[in-house]
Amino acid sequence: MRIARIAQPDGLAFAAIEGDGDDLTAVEIAEDPFANPTFTGRRWPLADVRLLAPFLPPKIIGIGRNYAEHAAEMGNEIPAEPLMFLKPNTAVIGPNAEIKLPAASGRVDFEGELAVVVGVGGRDIPASRARQSVLGYTIANDVTARDLQKSDGQWTRAKGFDTFCPLGPWVETEFDPSDVAIRTEVDGVVKQDSRTSLLLHGIPELIEHISSVMTLRPLDVILTGTPAGVCPLSAGQTVSVTVEGLGTLTNAVGHR
Structure with missing residues (x-):
């Protein structure tokens, strides 16, 4: 799974990135993306959101x-x-x-x-x-x-x-x-x-x-x-x- 953090129209979210090549979609993750992610059902073309650093590392x-x-x-x-x-x-x-x-x-x-x-x-x-x-x-x-x-x-x-x-x-x-x-x-x-x-x-x-x-x-x-x-x-x-x-x-x- 490709896990990203995005700025979407309503704010910030974690998302799974689906698709290949230029046809990529961000699928919003509801809760902890790094444990057992569940999905909200919302999705956006990757071109319509902004990719952020995936997370802030402790070190x-x-x-x-x-x-x-x-x-x-x-x-x-x-x-x-x-x-x-x-x-x-x-x-x-x-x-x-x-x-x-x-x-x-x-x-x-x-x-x-x-x-x-x-x-x-x-x-x-x-x-x-x-x-x-x-x-x-x-x-x-x-x-x-x-x-x-x-x-x-x-x-x-x-x-x-x-x-x-x-x-x-x-x-x-x-x-x-x-x-x-x-x-x-x-x-x-x-x-x-x-x-x-x-x-x-x-x-x-x-x-x-x-x-x-x-x-x-x-x-x-x-x-x-x-x-x-x-x-x-x-x-x-x-x-x-x-x-x-x-x-x-x-x-x-x-x-x-």
Whole structure:
């Protein structure tokens, strides 16, 4: 099931997204969309509603240097263990919302990523049952102020600006992430083109590693890392991240 949050004529709602291609329909969910959803019977063509971020995560755990070619392009070694960082949930925006470039940075990069949405959660989850802790998957753009990342020596400011974590367009609960294409385009030009099979640390390993440090809560988000090809963004551009089988997350870029 594809679960989205929408702005519809009467306000906000969760909805299941049905259909294929350009013929998509938002079917309103009556109660908790992530447990056992029931439906109100109301439905709208997707073109008649506005997609929002699917939810607000309690926390966002990022993984750095999880594709070998991206580590190389940044001049870094491959980490022996998953390299973790946190992004605040105040960085989250939805599809078609604007990424705001802060005056404090002279270089802000996109980083297209597959994102894992935690379901059951817990602590010390072994890799062998990590899949049971996953609710579904979505798409993320781990926007990063690259110059501040280098100058600060730690990543909180560089990763944490408002609007620096676009999520969406929905959560897909029936999805195999093991080997799918991931591609980022800026103004229609392909900048990143890779596959999730090239992740250095796979999703079960990430869940095991993260949960050995901190308890994973329902709707926490894990950003699995970005492929090679990151580039700076400029105001007026549009950046789109596509994950095969999930859809496309598109955001404009502007100034704060």
